[in-house]
Structure formats: C-alpha cells, structure tokens
Amino acid sequence: MNSILQASATGCHPASVPDYTPIPQLRELQLKRMQAVVARASRQVKLFQSRMADRGLAPEDIRDLEDVAKLPFTEKRDLRDTYPFGLFASPMKDVVRLHASSGTTGKPIVVAYTKEDVDVWTSVLVRCFAGCGLHHGDVIQVAYGYGLFTGGLGAHYGAEALGAAVVPTSGGNADRQIMLMKDFGVTAMCCTPTYFLHLIDRAAELGVDMKELPLRAGVFGAEPWTESMRRHIENRSSVEAFDIYGLSEIIGPGVACECRCHQGLHIFEDHFYPEIVDPVTGELLPDGSEGELVLTTLSKQAMPMIRYRTRDITMLLTGQCKCGRTLRRMGRIGRRSDDMLIIRGVNVFPSQVESALLEIEGTLPNYQIILTREQELDQMEVQVEVTPHMFNDKIGALQGLQGRIQGALDHVLGLRVRVALVEANSLARSEGKAKRVIDRRTS
Numbered sequence: 146m147n148s149i150l151q152a153s154a155t156g157c158h159p160a161s162v163p164d165y166t167p168i169p170q171l172r173e174l175q176l177k178r179m180q181a182v183v184a185r186a187s188r189q190v191k192l193f194q195s196r197m198a199d200r201g202l203a204p205e206d207i208r209d210l211e212d213v214a215k216l217p218f219t220e221k222r223d224l225r226d227t228y229p230f231g232l233f234a235s236p237m238k239d240v241v242r243l244h245a246s247s248g249t250t251g252k253p254i255v256v257a258y259t260k261e262d263v264d265v266w267t268s269v270l271v272r273c274f275a276g277c278g279l280h281h282g283d284v285i286q287v288a289y290g291y292g293l294f295t296g297g298l299g300a301h302y303g304a305e306a307l308g309a310a311v312v313p314t315s316g317g318n319a320d321r322q323i324m325l326m327k328d329f330g331v332t333a334m335c336c337t338p339t340y341f342l343h344l345i346d347r348a349a350e351l352g353v354d355m356k357e358l359p360l361r362a363g364v365f366g367a368e369p370w371t372e373s374m375r376r377h378i379e380n381r382s383s384v385e386a387f388d389i390y391g392l393s394e395i396i397g398p399g400v401a402c403e404c405r406c407h408q409g410l411h412i413f414e415d416h417f418y419p420e421i422v423d424p425v426t427g428e429l430l431p432d433g434s435e436g437e438l439v440l441t442t443l444s445k446q447a448m449p450m451i452r453y454r455t456r457d458i459t460m461l462l463t464g465q466c467k468c469g470r471t472l473r474r475m476g477r478i479g480r481r482s483d484d485m486l487i488i489r490g491v492n493v494f495p496s497q498v499e500s501a502l503l504e505i506e507g508t509l510p511n512y513q514i515i516l517t518r519e520q521e522l523d524q525m526e527v528q529v530e531v532t533p534h535m536f537n538d539k540i541g542a543l544q545g546l547q548g549r550i551q552g553a554l555d556h557v558l559g560l561r562v563r564v565a566l567v568e569a570n571s572l573a574r575s576e577g578k579a580k581r582v583i584d585r586r587t588s
C-alpha cells in the first residue's frame with residue numbers, strides 16, 4: 146500500500162505520512178541530513194569544530210551512516226561549560242524561542258529554536274498525537290508545565306496544529322484540572338503519569354468517576370513509568386495510556402512516542418538519529434542491546450546536537466511494528482546512567498542541592514535527599530546538618546536558616562521541597578561514596 150493510503154487507512158493525520166517512508170528512502174534522507182548538520186555544526190559551533198579537528202575529521206568524512214560512530218559525543222557538561230549561548234549555530238536574531246532545563250549545578254542548560262525548529266517540533270508532536278489516535282475535534286488538556294520547561298508549550302503547539310481544541314491548564318490545582326476535564330468534555334490529557342495518578346485519586350475524593358468522563362487518551366512522559374502504572378491508570382480511568390519521550394537538549398517532548406500497538410516508542414528518525422552505546426566505554430552496540438541512547442538532531446538549526454549522550458538507558462527494538470510505521474522503536478526508559486532524579490517531572494541533580502547548600506552559612510556539607518510518594522505525588526525532603534553553634538542558638542535563628550535554605554533550593558531547583566534541619570553527625574555516614582539519595586518511592 147502506498148504510504149499516503151496507508152496513513153489514511155489507519156486514520157492518521159496527513160502529517161504522519163513520513164512515519165511510513167520506506168526504509169531505504171529513510172536511510173538516504175538521514176544520511177543527507179546528517180551530512181548537512183555536521184557541516185553546519187562544523188562551520189558555526191566552535192566546540193564541535195575543535196573536536197572534529199582533534200580527531201582529524203572533516204564533514205566530508207561522513208560518507209555513510211556507519212561513519213556517524215566516528216563523530217565526537219556531546220554531553221550535558223558541554224552545555225554547562227558553554228552557558229548560555231555557546232552551542233548556538235544561528236545568530237540570536239534568528240532565534241524565536243529559548244527554553245531551559247536543570248544543569249548539574251546552579252545554572253540551567255539553555256536550548257534555542259529558530260522558527261523552522263519550532264515548526265519541526267510542532268510536526269513531530271502532531272505525529273505523536275496522530276499515532277495515539279487523536280485528531281481534529283479532540284479536546285486536549287495540557288497539564289505539563291508551561292514556561293522554561295518544554296512540556297507545556299511543546300504539547301500545546303502540536304495539539305493546536307493537529308486541529309484539536311487545547312485546554313492549557315499547565316500543572317497544579319488538581320480540583321480545577323478535574324472540573325475542566327469534566328465541564329469541557331476533555332478527550333485527552335497530557336501530563337506526567339504520576340500527576341495523572343494523583344488526579345485519579347483526587348477525582349475519587351471529589352466523587353468524580355474518571356471512567357465516566359469522555360477522556361480516551363493520556364499522553365504521559367517526562368519521567369520514567371512502568372507497565373504496572375499503565376495498568377493501574379487504565380483500570381481506574383477511561384484512558385488508553387501512551388508513553389511519550391523527549392528531552393530539552395534534543396527538542397523537548399516528541400522525540401519518540403508509542404502508537405496504538407504499545408510495542409515500544411517510535412522514534413521520529415527523520416529528525417532524530419538514534420544510536421545505543423555502552424554507557425561506560427561509549428562503544429556502539431547493535432540493535433536489541435540495552436545501553437545508553439545517543440541522539441543526533443538531523444534538522445535542528447539553532448542548536449544542532451551531534452551524538453548527544455542522553456544518559457537514558459533503553460534499547461532499539463528490532464522488527465517492524467504492526468501499525469506499519471517504518472520508524473524504529475525504542476523500549477521504555479527505565480533508568481538513567483547518571484544520578485539525575487525526576488521529581489514531579491522536574492530534573493534534579495544532587496549536585497545542585499550541594500552547590501546551593503555550600504552558599505549558605507551555618508550548614509555542613511552533609512545532607513541527604515529523601516524521596517517519597519504521597520497521594521501519588523513525589524515529595525522530596527532535604528535533610529541538612531547544621532553547625533552545633535547553630536543548633537544551640539535560638540529557635541528563631543534555626544527558622545531563619547531553614548527559610549534561607551528553602552529559598553535557595555526553590556531558586557536553584559525550580560521545585561518546592563521540604564527542608565529538615567538536623568544535628569551535626571546525625572546523618573548516617575557510609576564507608577565509601579556518600580549515600581545522598583534515599584528513594585522510598587515505589588512504582
């Protein structure tokens with residue numbers, strides 16, 4: 146069947162047609178785009194230029210897709226070291242949007258988009274939604290955060306371009322979310338899976354039966370979740386739950402998404418070139434092996450990313466999906482190879498907590514992060530040892546210190562956390578590496 150017919154036969158939006166490109170044509174397109182992006186980054190991005198020179202590589206050395214493995218990696222550290230605009234390949238006058246995500250210490254990492262980049266981003270989101278069976282006429286509530294986080298605006302533009310009616314609630318205020326879902330006849334919900342679980346619980350408390358709502362799809366991502374969470378969500382509401390994946394450095398949500406077969410997430414390979422590498426050696430692994438996902442943006446203008454080490458552990462699945470899409474699929478992301486935590490969809494590195502505490506007088510460099518899940522929502526408590534002098538001081542001084550720590554953490558993490566002050570030497574010491582994080586969440 147030709148691809149347009151196939152797309153319409155499966156009820157897809159016309160924008161999904163690239164999902165069915167025959168594989169040889171897709172590989173040809175990837176190579177052409179790979180060569181163009183490597184040439185662009187070599188011309189415009191100093192760091193990439195010098196790494197290519199160090200390896201004695203020129204853009205012309207990329208003759209086929211196997212040559213991609215010769216290219217240098219890019220890491221989160223590179224974004225931090227070139228903060229804020231050092232990896233841009235477009236002049237600021239061509240940039241129409243900036244987003245930011247947590248870095249490993251105080252400063253965030255910054256990502257930029259030209260108008261063409263926003264259009265590509267929108268188009269991949271349309272393809273995600275179409276793959277979830279959504280279309281013109283759906284009412285899509287976007288409860289991912291709007292702002293520097295890519296979730297809200299990314300999903301919003303895609304849903305609007307799909308022809309759906311968008312309800313841009315952003316995160317928070319569960320009672321209002323539930324009221325709008327009910328009153329506006331919302332048919333699809335976009336949010337983190339744990340937030341949706343929280344909404345299910347809250348709806349039950351309010352006497353709203355989630356199974357009675359016209360909701361039929363949930364597009365959940367931004368944090369790891371499991372098959373058992375999917376079952377739980379689908380048993381307690383009327384939604385079919387879809388996994389959507391993405392990261393700011395590459396584009397935001399929309400790098401990959403499940404289709405209705407739920408056999409892995411299709412990667413929009415015409416824009417993002419995937420590889421799986423050994424997380425320790427960086428060596429390329431064959432399809433079907435578990436390892437770290439490495440992505441290259443094939444069409445990004447403002448900030449191309451070459452062989453970006455996502456730190457997300459997954460595998461590329463072999464074989465074709467029953468839906469007929471030729472795009473390769475990846476498995477769920479179950480874990481990361483670094484220490485990044487995801488709390489209510491917000492990325493947090495223990496090192497950010499540490500650098501914030503180091504700025505505050507009266508604290509000791511001993512702290513512990515305790516993660517729990519209350520009413521389906523992640524909670525983070527930071528226990529901080531304070532100097533004996535502080536502890537002997539008046540209550541007011543301790544409260545003042547607690548407030549300062551709270552303020553500093555809110556500022557650095559962009560997340561409300563609890564702060565508990567504890568006496569010096571009261572936190573358990575480990576013999577080797579300090580155990581900074583105690584994760585009591587259960588999936």
Ligand code: DLL
Nearest residue numbers: 246296366367368369389390391392393397398478
């Ligand atoms: O979380 C983008 C996004 C928004 C994706 C909304 C999906 C939905 P960042 O804040 O840069 O971007 O965080 C990216 O979150 O490297 C993964 O570790 C994790 N992550 C994102 N989606 C999933 C998922 C957005 N479906 C980091 N499953 C990534 C597991 C996910 N982890």
